[in-house]
Amino acid sequence: MKIVVDYVKCTGLGMCEAEAPDLFEVQDDGSLLVLNECPGADQLAAAQAAVDSCPTEALTLVED
């Protein structure tokens, strides 16, 4: 699975980073850095939690 960010919707609120700090990090200017676009099997639950928690619905998990 691959993480896709809609950078128009994303405002850097950081819920994804709270859920999955190994996958996401908000930068000081509020932009989102995806640390690992293709989470491993052991990271999928955290990735899904990040997607579900996003207040602006900017994240999706898609098939590779």
Next chain:
Amino acid sequence: MRNDRLVVVGASLAGLRAVEAARKSGYAGPITLIGNEPHLPYDRPPLSKAFLDAGADVDGAPVHPTFRDEATLRDELDVDLRLGAPATALAPAGAERQVVLRGGDAVPYTRLIIATGGDARMLPGGDELAGVHLLRTLDDAIAVRAALDAGARTVVVGAGFIGSEVASAARKRGLSCTVLEALPVPLVRSVGEATGKVAAELHRKYGTDLRCGVGVTALEGSSRVEKVVLDDGTVIEADLVVVGIGVRPATGWLQGSGIALHERDGGILCDETLATSLPGVYAAGDVAHFPNLLFGGQMMRVEQWTNAAEQGALAARNALDPENAKPSAAVPYFWSDWYESRIQFVGIPQSEEIRVVSEELGEEKFLALYRRGDQLGGVLTVDRQSQIMKYKRLIAQQASWAEGLAFAGVTS
């Protein structure tokens, strides 16, 4: 369960998340979603932020921040939608438990989620004059936006988060804006004095006329508001007055239901799984008092987006599977956008000590840590977006005060 029906009262974020979580968990029975307003569920944070900006129109009208279209709700989620139909009573006993709607319709339930949120408080007389608005609903935001479009001289009553965001929007358009605050320092009750002073600085820096320690004695005008009269005799001319003086839980309709309510504010008393005092009835979001196990079981009622989202989903899962009910134990988090800055807070502000770490370090961007016993209880930042979630995790891990200070780069 025979004749099972999940009813959700309140069609905002918590209510929508309850519906979605119920379907996601495999519940295939009937769901009714009851909402006060005629609108489909929509997102509130943008209403006092981007929605008020000039030039964000499509075909001359602002884009409504609707979460899901009607087809998704009715067809995909298979929801019986009752919008524009305020619940007026709850009858939890008798042959059939039911929610009564305005007009007399009754909706029977076996499991009920109450997510009615809060009603914004109005100033006395404010309802009688055009040009005086709250900012809670989409209709409020449409009206405020139209007034800003017309170049209104804006007066905001209450220097809280909503009021300050409205002031930001007015100043962004170059409109004159006065903010009136009853307390000597804005936000002093919610986030403490040091943070309040920083908030006041932001207003001044961007040309908002912030006046603290003043009360409004009258709103005057023939049919539209023309003047705001203060308790020191000052008169301010205004075309638009936005009142942001807080919210009270919307529980008036529960009078007589027997549900246990908080004696001070009328919010609904829940246990840690969000179960209320009535069988099969759960509450979520702004309306719910609950003991947060992350903070020693302290009772709290949280008026925040993430809380509403998380509790809506949790209340539905717990209502559908009470034997495996899980507690609501998240770190509260809110954000507010003022002018060019983002204010973020994680944790709870009630504290025994507030350390303004940025001052100690000689750094410009504000950072304050809130001590709760020997633990890190809360953190407030301005424009430190790369750090705030790291503090949220520290609080979730129940980090000590010393650990919090060390992470911030200072010693105890």
